[in-house]
Amino acid sequence: MKKWHVMQRKAQMKTTETIIVLIIFFILLAGGMVFYAKIQMYTSRQDAEKAQEQDAISVEQKIRHLSEIPCTNDGTVIFDCYDLSKIRALQEVINNHELYYSSIIFKNSRVTITSVYPVADEITLFEYAYADEATGVQLFRTPVTLYDPVSASYNFGYMTVEVYSS
């Protein structure tokens, strides 16, 4: 009876050992998984920031290459020059095609065109409707030439594209 008890205890100890090893193994595994998940979260947060930045650049590029507002010479586009009369005309057209401009072109941005010299003026081309709720803003400023066809004069200025993130 004594021998039987000893053998039983030995077998129980072996099973307990295995269970303890397994518990330790799973604890280490869980620790590893938590660590991996944290790294993944950090990486995906960084990726999201990068994607947001790229998104902002994409919006800025889209605005710079709009067919509606550049200065043209018999249809030939003059790069980084914007026609003030086209900008004003576009302001009207945006109201008629709100959905197109807000969802496809300007998205979550605010676009202002500022004339610095010789005439100081500022035109807001597009205003993001939910700017107040945004958590951050990426700002792009590009020096531009502004052409006024009525007075046939050129102004120096800059275009500001503020891209909001939510």
Place this chain on the structure above:
Amino acid sequence: MGIIHKIQRKGQIDIQFNWVFILLIGVIILSFFVGIAIWYKNTQEQKISGLIVLELESLLKAAKESPKTARETTLPDITLTFTCSPDDCSDYGCASDFSGGGISRSTETEILFAPLTLSGTTLITWALEWQLPYKIANFLYVTADSVRYVIVYDEDHQETAIAVTSLLAENSYITKETVRVEQPSDFSITDKNDAYVRIVAFLDKGSLSETAIDSALDEKEWDLIYIDGSEDSGTITFNDGDAVYVGLPALLGAVFSSDLAFYQCNIKKAGLQATVVGEVYAARTAALYDSFLADSEKSYCQYYYDESVQNNITSIADELVAEELTVATISTAVSTLEDNNAYAVIKGCPRVY
């Protein structure tokens, strides 16, 4: 003896149970890691496809914004699929996308002409401005060096064919060849092991022998479009129907499009874009008219921005989105605006476009 046997058997059962237990847990652990490996592999594959498609999207955007610039880009071996549905359009674009490795990106408002599928590692992008007479949009053409474009023409159609060939010559990456024939029956083609051959025939509709082409190309994939018209406008005949083109960039759109529906879909998108751009030009012209009407010194300028000029601008956009496009209306409006612009410059007035 009986008790010893019993104890021995229990010990054996315990040892056997221990092994079964270890085996069971081993299987669980092994399948857990195999599962993780499979999941990780799938996620990474999807991630890589996503990255490729994302990079491709940036590449297409950059290419589109650089008109008259051809680019050749090396990509990982991935099959790209382009779709565009002309029957599913909104006020601003049509349902369309490109996809690779199960990831797709919308091209709802992008005017992009391409074959339905592109495979291989070399992607060719090219963009041209579409002007009627003011710039409406940039057309983007996407193809691969494994696609061969064969331009065949006769004397009667040489003017347009030469214009297209000259324009295509600006893109050195495209695999192309030009064949001039006296009679359509003189045309012959050799198999160069291309993935796809697109024959662009500036000949009378249906004049080429399809059976001869089929046997010459050893039953490889190919198709044929006929073009009849000038540099400004004309008709394109695809396997599945006819379409109209206005301007060389639109004609080239047909050359690079997989079929009639794909071409019409993108032309529809261009028409919708023309509406918005046209509205801006019309509003600007109206504003210039009002400005010069109030300007006693330069009041003569108002003539170049009056209602007829504004109507010409509007008619171009209206025609481009009409179900039945009337090329004559567009041509008249374009030439009127061109003349008007020239006269405005002579008189020292601002251009309309």
